[in-house]
Amino acid sequence: MAKASNIATRSLDSSVDLKAGYYLISGVFGQESNANRFAAKLTGRFASTGSLQHPETKLFHVYLNRFDQGMAAIEAYNSKLQGRYRDKMWILEVKSPEQSDLHMEGSSESLVAKQAAPKKSRSNFSKGASLNNDKLMEKADLYFDKMWYAEAAEIYEMILAKGDSYYTYKVIERAADSHYFNTNMDRAFYWYDILYREYKQEMSADNLFKYAHTLKGTGKYARSKRLMRLYDRKMRSGEAKEMADMNSAMPKEVILDNILASSGSFEIKNLEVNSKYSDFAPMFHGEDRLVYASSVDSAFFKTRRYKWNNQPYLDLYVAKINKESQEVRNATKFSKQINTKYHEATVTFSPDNNTMYFTRNNYGKKLKRDRKGVNHLKIYRSTKVDGAWTEAKEVPFNSDDYSTGHPALSPDGKQLYFVSDMPGSLGKTDIFVVDVLDDGSFSEPRNLGPEINTDRREMFPFISDKKLYFSSDGHVGLGGLDVFEVSYTEEEGFLDVINVGQPINSKVDDFSFIVDEASQKGFFASNRRGGKGDDDIYSFQRPLPEEANENAIAGVVTERVTGDTMPGALVMLLDENNRKLKEMLSDEDGSFIFEDLDSTTKYVIQTVKDEYEQHEMVVSTLENERVETAIELDKLEKLITVEEGIRKLKVDMIYFDFDKSYIRKDAAESLDKLVATMKEYPSMVIKIESHTDSRGPAVYNKYLSDRRAKSTRAYLIEQGIDPKRIQSAIGYGEERLLNECDGTVKCSREKHQLNRRSEFIVVNM
Numbered sequence: 001m002a003k004a005s006n007i008a009t010r011s012l013d014s015s016v017d018l019k020a021g022y023y024l025i026s027g028v029f030g031q032e033s034n035a036n037r038f039a040a041k042l043t044g045r046f047a048s049t050g051s052l053q054h055p056e057t058k059l060f061h062v063y064l065n066r067f068d069q070g071m072a073a074i075e076a077y078n079s080k081l082q083g084r085y086r087d088k089m090w091i092l093e094v095k096s097p098e099q100s101d102l103h104m105e106g107s108s109e110s111l112v113a114k115q116a117a118p119k120k121s122r123s124n125f126s127k128g129a130s131l132n133n134d135k136l137m138e139k140a141d142l143y144f145d146k147m148w149y150a151e152a153a154e155i156y157e158m159i160l161a162k163g164d165s166y167y168t169y170k171v172i173e174r175a176a177d178s179h180y181f182n183t184n185m186d187r188a189f190y191w192y193d194i195l196y197r198e199y200k201q202e203m204s205a206d207n208l209f210k211y212a213h214t215l216k217g218t219g220k221y222a223r224s225k226r227l228m229r230l231y232d233r234k235m236r237s238g239e240a241k242e243m244a245d246m247n248s249a250m251p252k253e254v255i256l257d258n259i260l261a262s263s264g265s266f267e268i269k270n271l272e273v274n275s276k277y278s279d280f281a282p283m284f285h286g287e288d289r290l291v292y293a294s295s296v297d298s299a300f301f302k303t304r305r306y307k308w309n310n311q312p313y314l315d316l317y318v319a320k321i322n323k324e325s326q327e328v329r330n331a332t333k334f335s336k337q338i339n340t341k342y343h344e345a346t347v348t349f350s351p352d353n354n355t356m357y358f359t360r361n362n363y364g365k366k367l368k369r370d371r372k373g374v375n376h377l378k379i380y381r382s383t384k385v386d387g388a389w390t391e392a393k394e395v396p397f398n399s400d401d402y403s404t405g406h407p408a409l410s411p412d413g414k415q416l417y418f419v420s421d422m423p424g425s426l427g428k429t430d431i432f433v434v435d436v437l438d439d440g441s442f443s444e445p446r447n448l449g450p451e452i453n454t455d456r457r458e459m460f461p462f463i464s465d466k467k468l469y470f471s472s473d474g475h476v477g478l479g480g481l482d483v484f485e486v487s488y489t490e491e492e493g494f495l496d497v498i499n500v501g502q503p504i505n506s507k508v509d510d511f512s513f514i515v516d517e518a519s520q521k522g523f524f525a526s527n528r529r530g531g532k533g534d535d536d537i538y539s540f541q542r543p544l545p546e547e548a549n550e551n552a553i554a555g556v557v558t559e560r561v562t563g564d565t566m567p568g569a570l571v572m573l574l575d576e577n578n579r580k581l582k583e584m585l586s587d588e589d590g591s592f593i594f595e596d597l598d599s600t601t602k603y604v605i606q607t608v609k610d611e612y613e614q615h616e617m618v619v620s621t622l623e624n625e626r627v628e629t630a631i632e633l634d635k636l637e638k639l640i641t642v643e644e645g646i647r648k649l650k651v652d653m654i655y656f657d658f659d660k661s662y663i664r665k666d667a668a669e670s671l672d673k674l675v676a677t678m679k680e681y682p683s684m685v686i687k688i689e690s691h692t693d694s695r696g697p698a699v700y701n702k703y704l705s706d707r708r709a710k711s712t713r714a715y716l717i718e719q720g721i722d723p724k725r726i727q728s729a730i731g732y733g734e735e736r737l738l739n740e741c742d743g744t745v746k747c748s749r750e751k752h753q754l755n756r757r758s759e760f761i762v763v764n765m
Contacts, residue, residue: 008090022073035060153178189214280525293345326539359405471511555629565590647762705731
């Protein structure tokens with residue numbers, strides 16, 4: 001029955017905490033607090049609302065009602081709970097223990113686990129794929145829920161290879177998502193493209209965003225832009241809340257979305273100095289030199305360098321940097337006092353370049369090992385005397401029982417960051433810091449804490465005057481070690497950890513990132529495809545941040561009489577020549593803002609909303625400041641007033657130039673408001689009365705006013721008003737003056753103009 005009704009269902013075995021039955025599910029959340037908030041909103045409408053936790057995926061399901069019989073659940077679904085719930089829902093069958101090994105396919109009570117198929121036939125795609133007892137599908141879903149996307153993608157591909165009957169919305173979407181989150185953009189595009197062609201109307205804003213991203217990743221930029229416009233419309237039409245719920249339910253996927261969407265607009269270059277072996281850990285030295293680690297002279301050792309193991313014979317090299325091209329050439333071995341027959345790598349220099357710290361194996365006459373046979377790494381310090389580096393000595397917080405390495409000095413040389421697996425570490429390797437005291441001694445090591453360190457590996461720190469950079473495979477990334485950045489302030493300390501994104505990060509290991517903040521030029525290492533060796537050093541230059549443009553016009557749209565805020569008003573930004581530059585709808589609180597504007601420039605803000613008068617105002621921007629405005633709208637019906645018992649349309653005075661009857665621009669704007677009111681009240685009938693001042697012969701003035709009345713009538717008809725709705729258009733000359741200017745007293749031009757007017761009498765509503 002569920003299959004015939006195109007109802008999406010799933011099933012699971014009952015447990016101690018779950019009562020058997022059929023649950024009408026309305027939402028799924030990753031966090032219990034979000035599920036409780038959603039359920040609380042529904043409780044007022046549905047008394048049986050509750051939530052349950054899936055025993056395997058640990059996700060929280062909010063249900064609208066629970067039924068003992070499957071038919072009752074199907075009827076409730078089909079009736080949309082008697083029309084009280086219009087959003088998406090599906091049925092979860094919780095089987096009792098005696099049902100858990102049975103498939104009731106022959107029973108009318110059977111619920112077949114199938115994603116809802118489209119109502120219309122789509123090409124040759126079957127709507128009848130039954131996946132209820134498909135163990136392969138269960139395994140794929142399990143992997144997907146655990147975020148094992150590579151494994152999930154492989155199984156979804158196997159399912160789809162079975163034939164068209166398995167091409168349901170859910171399976172195609174899951175296959176596409178799995179490839180997307182595993183950064184296989186080509187395969188993700190393949191399945192999103194099929195999803196778009198076959199299930200376009202059902203696709204969510206999230207689907208469209210990912211599809212657009214895969215289009216960009218495959219070079220289809222124009223089509224990607226069209227999809228992003230469709231995505232924007234979806235978001236504006238009400239999916240924003242749904243997306244917010246999704247962000248709460250699957251934070252890691254959302255973070256990965258953001259990483260994939262934030263590719264940097266800069267290039268990276270593989271350095272000429274790279275060998276076919278391992279080259280990594282670059283560090284600035286002086287104005288134009290780069291020191292780095294390389295195993296070029298000992299390539300028969302293939303041990304990987306970023307694990308805590310015994311990779312022999314890495315040495316330090318120094319090379320010249322071309323500041324324009326960032327190419328590095330003429331590499332030679334660093335000081336013989338520093339390089340030994342064992343590992344030397346990851347170096348940092350004091351601000352005066354007279355002290356250096358670096359990583360080396362723990363050794364005396366031979367390698368030293370702990371009780372488990374592990375040779376650990378240690379940090380060593382050397383100073384320069386008379387232009388030569390002295391014999392290095394290890395720092396006091398080293399140990400024969402754990403490793404320390406990857407030193408990084410702060411720009412002022414007063415703090416030394418490093419990596420260790422010492423007692424007190426939160427993960428496999430953590431980043432620590434010590435203070436470098438004036439006498440050359442050190443404070444006790446301090447762990448940077450859980451905001452930086454995870455239960456996995458944090459490595460290769462680099463600290464500038466603005467940010468800490470490091471590599472990690474514990475924070476959400478694209479694969480392997482990714483480079484992360486975290487800003488810091490004296491008041492707040494370290495802020496949020498941010499993945500630096502592509503192209504620095506890739507599917508493999510990316511690490512030992514350094515940057516000159518002033519020029520945004522730097523280097524990092526990676527073992528990505530296309531390199532020359534095991535690990536290669538790459539140069540990069542990020543675009544320099546543009547100076548922030550704070551010029552903006554912001555405001556709130558309100559109703560003049562009540563003061564209520566007015567959401568959904570169309571607010572337009574025009575230049576001085578009335579050319580439209582931008583437009584937006586006011587938010588739920590009536591607010592709007594136009595940003596990135598020119599300094600000291602005049603703009604026109606035009607506001608339109610149904611049943612209200614159009615509002616227009618001139619606003620000038622300042623110098624890199626935000627200008628606040630207030631817009632008050634008048635209801636159109638307020639144009640109808642009663643004066644001395646006579647209903648009139650109250651618009652701005654329709655003034656005429658002396659001895660003229662043509663419609664001036666300001667008069668046209670007023671008449672347009674009258675037109676809008678008459679269209680709002682289609683049965684309204686009016687009569688037009690036109691008046692002149694007292695200058696000139698009375699007979700001529702009456703003739704002139706009649707021409708003006710007829711001119712006004714003609715303008716209204718041109719704007720679409722039925723001539724039958726204008727009962728008359730009569731000129732009264734100087735017979736009905738508004739002031740004392742009857743020719744017997746001297747009056748100003750402005751006073752005379754007050755008498756040159758048109759009035760609109762409401763004959764019938």
